[in-house]
Amino acid sequence: MQNYDAEEISVKHQDLTRYGDSIFKSVCPVCSTGILLMYRDQTHLQLLERDTCVACGQHVRYTDIEEVRSIDNGRVTGRSTALPATAKA
Numbered sequence: 001m002q003n004y005d006a007e008e009i010s011v012k013h014q015d016l017t018r019y020g021d022s023i024f025k026s027v028c029p030v031c032s033t034g035i036l037l038m039y040r041d042q043t044h045l046q047l048l049e050r051d052t053c054v055a056c057g058q059h060v061r062y063t064d065i066e067e068v069r070s071i072d073n074g075r076v077t078g079r080s081t082a083l084p085a086t087a088k089a
């Protein structure tokens with residue numbers, strides 16, 4: 001946890017390397033060995049903007065959290081904002 005007291009950094013979730021086959025977990029950009037798990041709000045299950053590396057303790061803030069949330073919402077509910085033109089009204 002050598003970076004636990006370090007200043008929070010802003011990162012783009014999209015630019016990080018995904019960990020394994022998860023679409024949310026990322027390899028820590030600071031220590032390159034830890035994982036950013038991406039946490040959820042316990043009440044609304046919304047993905048949280050802030051995360052902490054499980055290995056080095058670095059705090060990060062996702063600058064593109066809204067985009068990640070929209071991907072998550074589409075995945076969970078199966079809804080898409082881009083309906084095909086042939087979809088019935």
Ligand SMILES: [Zn+2]
Pocket residue numbers: 028029030031032033034035053054055056057058
């Ligand atoms: Zn780390």
